[in-house]
Amino acid sequence: MSVYAMTAPPGLDLGALMRSRRGARRPKMTQEALAAALGYSKSWVCRVEGGQIVPQIETLLHIAAVLDIPPDELITVAHPPERDPVRDPQSPESSGMAPATVTAGDHELQEDAVRRRGFLTGAAGLGAVMVTGPATAAVRPSADPTDALEAGLFRPPTVGPVSLGQLDQALHRARADFRHARYQALGTELPVLLAAADATRDHLTGYAKERACALAAYAYSLAGELASKQHSEAVWVAADRALAAARASGQPAPLGEAARMLSVAMRRAGRHHQAADLLVHTDRQLADDSTEQARAVRAAMLLTCGYTVAHYGDRTAALNMVDEAETIGQRIVYGPGLEQVTIQATREQCASFRLSVFNKLGTPDEAVPVVRCANPNRFPTAERRARFHTDAARMWHQIGNDTRTFAALRAVEHEAPEEARRPSVKALTTDLLYSSTHLPGLREFAARTGVHG
Template sequence: MSVDTTAAPPASDLGTLIRGRRNARRPKMTQAQLAAIVGYSTSWVCRVETGEIIPAWEILARIAAALDIPPDDLITASHPPGRDPAWDPRSPRSSSGTAATVATGNHAIQEDTVRRRRLLTGAAGFGAAVITGAPATAANRPPADVGTWLETGLFHPPATGPVPLSQLDQALHRARADFRHTRYHTLGAQLPLLLAAADATRDHLTGHAKEYASALAAYAYSLAGELASKQHSETVWVAADRALAAARASGQPAPLGEATRILSVAMRRAGRHHQAADLLTRTSRQLADDPTKQEQAVRAAMLLTCSYTVAHYGDRTAALHMVDEAQDIGRRIHYGSDLEQVTIQATPEQCESFRLSVFNKLNTPDDGVTVVSRISPKAFPTAERRARYYTDTARMWHQLGNDTKTFAALRAVEHEAPEEARRPSVKALTADLLYSSTNLPGLKDFAARTRVGN
């Protein structure tokens, strides 16, 4: 059966649906508000509502989530079954409103229908999780335990289909924000669905889109590895391995460097300090000649991680040299939202914090006192980094035998990030104080709040 390619599609149906649901919102949503949500101009929204533009699939998914429209209804309105695939909303329109011509016929229409169903299967549930920050259905809610969430995400992922790349990027952005603000339980609850969607999306795509999806998947698995490391969970090995596989598929050095850094942390925790340092050194050298900002930021993060690693086997000179080198890179980089995927940033404060970590591991806490005097905790950009700094400060005072200042630093950890205060390494410091002969006011209550002994 032939399809008439000369008649314009009834895009006004789509515009009417969007305009009607926007006006029905209480309070009413303006065109400017909808434009801000989907990332376009007010005039662009106006042209969509008047039928001049049919948005791409991923933008339709954003509109559906913003207006609480079932994605299938919205996409069907823009592309009814049987319509010429030349009007497929996945095909970008020019400013004149003309879509690119593609193959026609029954086979093309059937193939398009299958692809649309696959997209909607993933987008319907995943979109709700992205917008609300919570699992879409009760069936998707994992048990309330970070370790179990990690195991679910890595070994028993929920069933989901591919989603638009913009939606996957948005979910990853939310997950990073949860990590930076130490909302580890919230992050853990989202990880199974995020990881499953990342895998389904990159398996569904080809070419450059697949490479980009692989990079997002690599960052998602690296984030899972960060969380596993904080919990001292052995799942860090699995997360790091999958991050590396996805990073290699992306062909991009930055996600590869971040995945390598996570693997090195797992190796260090297993006592393989020299192997971890060698891995970091080899990979960072591959980035040394790449002048791009992202690659240099990842290289600086690897140097800081390596500095702490070599301190484990007592190489003070190499450790401090790596901190200095990372600090030099950091001076040339402006850390903005474009580098948010890099967990460790070589700002002056973070470099000094790693210098403190090195002195603690070298058992030279007196050197650390000077470092602490140079650091302003308020300068750390995130709660996670401030909590890390206060944890290292507590370790330093503990080595120096000052229980009062150790406890003060531990309370600062709790103040900045309550979930950090329940990490295994912080609980170990608390237990040392609790079971010593020192009777610190408030310590028992602090131990109970942070679940020491549980």
């Protein structure tokens, strides 16, 4: 039986703390209300407050969030140090005296105690991000969302291992920030998430370790996405670590996402052929995997590869890859279970990549019908909608239509204000500022997005 679900020992004061915090709320929170907030029954809350059971770590963190209790305080009360034979001053281990006999159960208790301290450290470090969301995390404003990420990659914070459930929850929140283009919050959260992912996979063995490696790979791929958007060289570090973790996981989906992220770093460095080769090689590795997740990742890699080969002018290959991705995407039902895939090969997103390909090939006129037929509201996230409007702005800019370029840039800001502050978008704004065309509101837009003319 896990130490986190065992019957509570005499004297545990978890119930008293919970009752105190319930009573301190205005209006007072009843047991029924707490049970509803936690998704449990009233009788379950009664048993916890009566000292009959001790919830698992994940549930304790949920209780801490609902009752506004610091996670480390609640977990310490639930699993007090005096129960830990490694810390107990009365135990033979702490006094330097060897016990007369050491049974398998004693070893198990010691291992549980060590594991509990590790989970406590991790839970305290990740509490704000994983339980209450990014709004409670300590965010220090920065001109560049990758400042904290770069520091975290090379000087990671001290965070202990957490449960796989907690790690998955933290990753889910970080991914939501990316999809809503909340890059400042994401840049602040990622260092703690990455450190926890590394600590957790180092702490586990067997299949649990493989799952932790997969989550770490997704987290580092997400870090690479943020670094790439801000044109940060940290993309190389994040992508390399993502690929290493993905290979250790033995799972195809994180491998495909990591390879796609590394190819983006290679493409930005001008290594277009090498980036395309990496994607083609990884695609072959996943070709025999018939799971929907693997197909979704293959489609995402094909879209990225199509845009990549357009950089060296291979029009036929670029458009064929986008077409193939769309064919695969038509057989995929995107929803829960595929949220790890950053790029989804829906009809709209494939159209967005055709737009990108035509822009890169230098044939923006061919992209005009794509823009006019696309419905931006069908894109699943603010980040993808902003990306579409950014490519539309590039298209109109190449054509020489400043008015429509500016309209597309304003659409970017409307969908995701932080997208409008990205280096590539600011470059378009700067070009408009120094053009001969007078556009009402342009200078105000430039000032809001950090462009100074």
